[in-house]
Amino acid sequence: MSTVALGSGCQSDDCLQLCTDISRRVNVCQASWNTDWQYLDASTATAFEEVCQNSWSQQTIDMEWRERVEAEEECQAVSTQLVNGEIECVDLQLLYFYDPQ
Secondary structure (H helix, E strand, O other): OOHHHHHHOOOOOHHHHHHHHHHHHHHHHHHHHOOOHHHHOOOOHHHHHHHHHHHHHHHHOOOOHHHHHHHHHHHHHHHHHHHOOOOOHHHHHHHHHOOOO
């Protein structure tokens, strides 16, 4: 199954859906951050989403089914928080731009 098909249709994998939800939210947040996708090593929201989805697909190769179920439950919980507005732009800004050094 290709990423393009997953990105345009119904996604059954909660972590793939999380990639979609995060890219949408970051796209909205960037106006307040005064940044663009280049700061996140992507050309567009779609490119950012595809990198996220491809990374998740690669990670699942070595996961046991229990690990995948637990990860998907976590992804679903975070997606719910994003959709409900419980994760704000400042939270994502810290996640993507915080440099502890």
